[in-house]
Amino acid sequence: MNxxxxxxxxVVAVLLTGTGPIAAAAGSTxxxxxxxxxxxxxxxxxxxxxxxxDVALQPNGTAEWTLEFWVQLDDNESTTAFESLRDDIRDxxxxxxxxxxxxxxxxxxxxxxATGREMSADGFAVETERQSFAREYGVVRYTFRWHGxxxxxxxxxxxxxxxxxxxxxxxxxxxxxWPEGYERTSxxxxxxxxxxxxxxxxxxxxxxxxxxxxxxxxAGGSGLSTTTIAGVVVATIGLGAVGAWWYRNRTxxxxxxxxxxxxxDRASDPGSSSAASAETTDESAGSSATGRPDMDLLSxxxxxxxxxxxxxxxMKQQAVVEELGWTDAKTSKVVSGLREEGELESFRLGRENVxxxxxxxxxxxxxxxxxxx
Numbered sequence: 001m002n003x004x005x006x007x008x009x010x011v012v013a014v015l016l017t018g019t020g021p022i023a024a025a026a027g028s029t030x031x032x033x034x035x036x037x038x039x040x041x042x043x044x045x046x047x048x049x050x051x052x053x054d055v056a057l058q059p060n061g062t063a064e065w066t067l068e069f070w071v072q073l074d075d076n077e078s079t080t081a082f083e084s085l086r087d088d089i090r091d092x093x094x095x096x097x098x099x100x101x102x103x104x105x106x107x108x109x110x111x112x113x114a115t116g117r118e119m120s121a122d123g124f125a126v127e128t129e130r131q132s133f134a135r136e137y138g139v140v141r142y143t144f145r146w147h148g149x150x151x152x153x154x155x156x157x158x159x160x161x162x163x164x165x166x167x168x169x170x171x172x173x174x175x176x177x178w179p180e181g182y183e184r185t186s187x188x189x190x191x192x193x194x195x196x197x198x199x200x201x202x203x204x205x206x207x208x209x210x211x212x213x214x215x216x217x218x219a220g221g222s223g224l225s226t227t228t229i230a231g232v233v234v235a236t237i238g239l240g241a242v243g244a245w246w247y248r249n250r251t252x253x254x255x256x257x258x259x260x261x262x263x264x265d266r267a268s269d270p271g272s273s274s275a276a277s278a279e280t281t282d283e284s285a286g287s288s289a290t291g292r293p294d295m296d297l298l299s300x301x302x303x304x305x306x307x308x309x310x311x312x313x314x315m316k317q318q319a320v321v322e323e324l325g326w327t328d329a330k331t332s333k334v335v336s337g338l339r340e341e342g343e344l345e346s347f348r349l350g351r352e353n354v355x356x357x358x359x360x361x362x363x364x365x366x367x368x369x370x371x372x373x
Contacts, residue, residue, distance in 0.1 A: 047071070049137075051172040054328050055149070057157055057217070059179055063149035066141065066329045073136040082138035086128040089140070097124040100142060108146060111162040119148035119162070129336055134348040141329065155219040157182065165210060168203030174213070175200045180325060182217040189213070195322055295324075300334045305343060308355050317346070317353035 050070040055063045073079040089096055101124040112119035123145040131137040150159035159176060168174055177198035178184070184199075189212055191199035199215065201208075295303050307323055308315045321331045335355060338344035345356045 048140075049171060051169075052175070052328065053173065054175045054177065055159070056177045056327055057150050057159055057179060057215075059152075059157070059182075059219075061148055061150040061152045061157065063146045063159070064143070064327075065146055066143050066327065068329070068332075069140040070131070071138040071140075073130070073138050079136075079138075082128075085140070086138065089126055089128050093126055096126045097142075100124060100126070101144070104144060108162075112148065115151075115161050117148050117151060117162075119146065121146050129333075131332070131336060132339060133346050133353060139332075143329070156185070157217050158214070159216075160188075160212065160214040164212065165208050166213070167208070168201060168206065170204030172203035173200060174203075175328065176213070176215045177327065178215070178217040181219060183220040185216040185218045187213075187215050195318075197325075300330075301338055301343070304331075304334055304338060304355075305357075308344070308357055313357040313359070315355050316349075317355050320355065 048069040049072045050068075052066075052068040052070070054066040054068075056066075057063050071078060071082055073082055101121070104121050104124070108119045108121045121144055123143070125143045127141050129139050129141070131139055146162070149162050150157045151161070157178060166174070175198055177195075180197060182197070187199050189201075189206060189208070192202045192205050193200040201213065295306070298306065303324060304320060307320055311319075317331060317335060320326075320335075321328055324331070326334075335344060335346065335353075339346060342358065345358055347354055347356070
């Protein structure tokens with residue numbers, strides 16, 4: 001089927017169009033042609049209206065890649081063609097991932113040679129789904145792992161050299177996300193949008209030149225380095241030794257206190273320490289039992305519904321991503337299931353997806369843009 005090959009060629013065309021090591025892998029790729037029509041899902045004229053490339057960095061330098069192709073299903077022709085492609089992928093996913101993997105492995109090899117860093121790719125998968133916002137969309141999603149994508153230098157992760165000069169056509173988004181516990185050190189060029197643990201560039205707004213994009217993050221905050229942890233351990237042991245010395249000398253010098261009858265305080269109230277400890281434990285347990293349930297104890301679907309409900313019944317999908325610390329792909333999948341069950345509705349507001357409970361008032365109103373704060 002022509003559509004099957006079309007998607008794979010598009011994905012590789014996106015990655016191979018640039019000025020750095022990725023461009024070198026293109027060989028005879030017609031860059032002008034790729035830029036004028038880079039996202040043809042099928043040879044019969046179905047084009048992706050949006051392309052989302054998400055790169056989730058891991059502490060070891062591996063990157064979890066997700067590429068989503070969003071096709072607007074606005075007529076019978078596009079709907080029929082997408083459903084045909086969806087059925088083809090569902091019936092024979094290996095033929096899609098095999099071709100995609102071959103091309104991506106060539107790209108990774110070229111990037112490895114250019115950067116001098118050992119790289120490989122695996123975990124290739126493809127799936128499709130339909131997303132219903134103000135309009136109906138068909139989504140083709142490829143995922144894979146790119147090992148060695150980022151350079152690991154001590155506490156730093158440096159990413160971007162493997163896709164230097166990558167070209168983003170209008171309608172294309174590149175997101176680079178880093179792990180929790182890392183802090184943003186430098187990003188080049190300035191991102192078009194930023195989140196707590198990610199930066200985003202949009203095609204049509206940013207063109208990467210030599211040395212771009214570059215993202216450098218450093219382990220910090222809750223992500224302590226090995227050296228820092230060792231220092232904390234040594235300091236703790238030292239303080240413990242000093243505390244033990246002081247307590248022993250204090251006990252020897254002062255001895256147990258006595259009351260007027262010569263009885264020690266400890267003897268006058270046997271077990272008082274354990275009783276106080278038990279009381280404290282009971283109070284803590286009671287506070288925990290009556291407090292708000294831990295979100296980790298809820299299912300993914302319950303977490304999303306609770307979050308939307310707590311924010312007045314409407315919330316931007318991007319705010320859900322940031323609040324829960326999920327990837328865009330995971331959030332999209334959970335939201336899609338909730339929509340199919342009729343427990344959640346959504347609509348487009350500019351570039352944003354807005355989630356709404358079915359019983360929320362005025363669903364087209366401003367979705368409380370500050371709700372995530």
